[in-house]
Amino acid sequence: MTTMLAIFGPLLMGGAFGFLLQRGKVTSCNVIENQFRLRDFTVLKVMGTAIVVGGIGVLLLIDTGNSKYYVKDANMLGVALGAALFGVGMVVYGYCPGTALGAIASGSIHALVGALGMVAGAILYALSFDWLKAHVLNVWTLGKVRLPDITGIPDAVWFAALAVGAGLFFWWIESREARKA
Amino acid sequence: MTTLTHDIARQFPRTARIDWSPYLVGAGIGVLSWIAFAAFGDPIGVTTAYSRIASWFATPLIGADGVAQNSYWKSMPLKWDYGVWFLVGIPLGAFLSAWLSGTWRLELVPEVWEERFGPSIIKRFAAAFLGGVVIMYGARLAGGCTSGHGISGGLQLALSSWLFLAVMFATGLAVSALMFRKS
Numbered sequence: 001m002t003t004m005l006a007i008f009g010p011l012l013m014g015g016a017f018g019f020l021l022q023r024g025k026v027t028s029c030n031v032i033e034n035q036f037r038l039r040d041f042t043v044l045k046v047m048g049t050a051i052v053v054g055g056i057g058v059l060l061l062i063d064t065g066n067s068k069y070y071v072k073d074a075n076m077l078g079v080a081l082g083a084a085l086f087g088v089g090m091v092v093y094g095y096c097p098g099t100a101l102g103a104i105a106s107g108s109i110h111a112l113v114g115a116l117g118m119v120a121g122a123i124l125y126a127l128s129f130d131w132l133k134a135h136v137l138n139v140w141t142l143g144k145v146r147l148p149d150i151t152g153i154p155d156a157v158w159f160a161a162l163a164v165g166a167g168l169f170f171w172w173i174e175s176r177e178a179r180k181a
Numbered sequence: 182m183t184t185l186t187h188d189i190a191r192q193f194p195r196t197a198r199i200d201w202s203p204y205l206v207g208a209g210i211g212v213l214s215w216i217a218f219a220a221f222g223d224p225i226g227v228t229t230a231y232s233r234i235a236s237w238f239a240t241p242l243i244g245a246d247g248v249a250q251n252s253y254w255k256s257m258p259l260k261w262d263y264g265v266w267f268l269v270g271i272p273l274g275a276f277l278s279a280w281l282s283g284t285w286r287l288e289l290v291p292e293v294w295e296e297r298f299g300p301s302i303i304k305r306f307a308a309a310f311l312g313g314v315v316i317m318y319g320a321r322l323a324g325g326c327t328s329g330h331g332i333s334g335g336l337q338l339a340l341s342s343w344l345f346l347a348v349m350f351a352t353g354l355a356v357s358a359l360m361f362r363k364s
Contacts, residue, residue: 006263006266009266010267010270013217013221013270014266015270015273017267018276019274019278020213021275022284024203033291034293036357042203046206046207046210049211050210054214057215061215070224070337071337071339074339074340074344079341082320082322083345083347083352086319086320086349088352089314089315089317090312091356092311094312096327098227098326098327099327101271103275104272105276106285106288107285113306116313117314118314118317119235119317120310120317121316121317121320121321122231122318123235124318130252142340146339147338147340149340158338
């Protein structure tokens with residue numbers, strides 16, 4: 001029974017995630033490229049809503065003792081360099097690692113070729129890990145910190161600001177898109 | 182009559198067959214995160230599992246001993262854990278959605294790419310491969326991707342994840358402007 005749950009639980013979760021990504025059109029290379037060209041805001045709409053809705057729920061779950069934080073280490077240099085490479089790779093590839101898997105299943109052959117590249121990238125990372133650990137990952141390490149910790153601004157204020165900010169931004173985007181159409 | 186059907190076809194282009202609002206999809210992913218945190222204690226993420234699987238591909242290249250002695254794979258050995266099954270689920274769900282919505286189609290060279298760089302399949306495949314190498318190296322260096330950092334870390338207001346989001350989008354905008362500049 002537990003093995004069944006250990007397999008079908010994540011399989012269902014991943015399936016729902018893949019289903020949503022495909023329905024959200026973010027498994028399309030065109031949609032992703034046009035986000036970075038500021039011609040299509042689907043990616044930001046999906047991510048922004050996921051962060052606000054997910055964040056408020058997870059905050060409540062943690063406050064009521066039903067979950068805990070899983071924050072990643074802020075190795076500032078490693079994260080910044082990695083994110084910069086990620087941005088380059090995402091525009092050249094046209095996908096991110098998760099949406100690529102959804103794209104392959106929707107018939108994208110070039111996404112499959114890029115997935116082999118991702119395997120190569122993961123191997124290269126493992127082979128260079130010792131050097132990175134000694135020279136990059138140990139620079140400017142702040143640990144598993146959260147924005148409310150370092151700013152002193154409480155979670156509720158952050159989420160209120162995020163929700164209002166995202167709401168106004170999307171309202172502006174929608175009215176702009178309506179004018180164009 | 183032909184004009185009428187033509188008009189209808191024009192009003193409902195291919196992509197319109199997936200008609201879920203991006204906000205609905207985003208909210209759905211948010212709710213999925215609640216379940217991931219509360220029921221499984223394992224936030225949505227993709228690239229850690231990629232690393233585990235990559236060790237299997239590395240075995241014929243550097244040998245089983247090379248993989249076993251690698252300090253990174255020691256901390257992240259190949260095993261069928263939550264993340265790997267989650268990874269397997271993504272294409273299954275996406276295929277189901279593509280099939281149900283009739284949007285499954287073979288794509289060798291995407292439209293935006295073809296408009297800018299022409300129809301060469303070799304050129305597109307080479308770029309996809311290189312982009313794949315760079316994006317995964319970056320994801321591992323940063324400790325996550327658009328899912329693990331962007332969504333799961335972003336919704337926890339993690340400093341590392343918001344740094345990731347800011348740098349990733351800024352770099353992407355700059356590279357995109359260079360790549361798609363009018364020559």
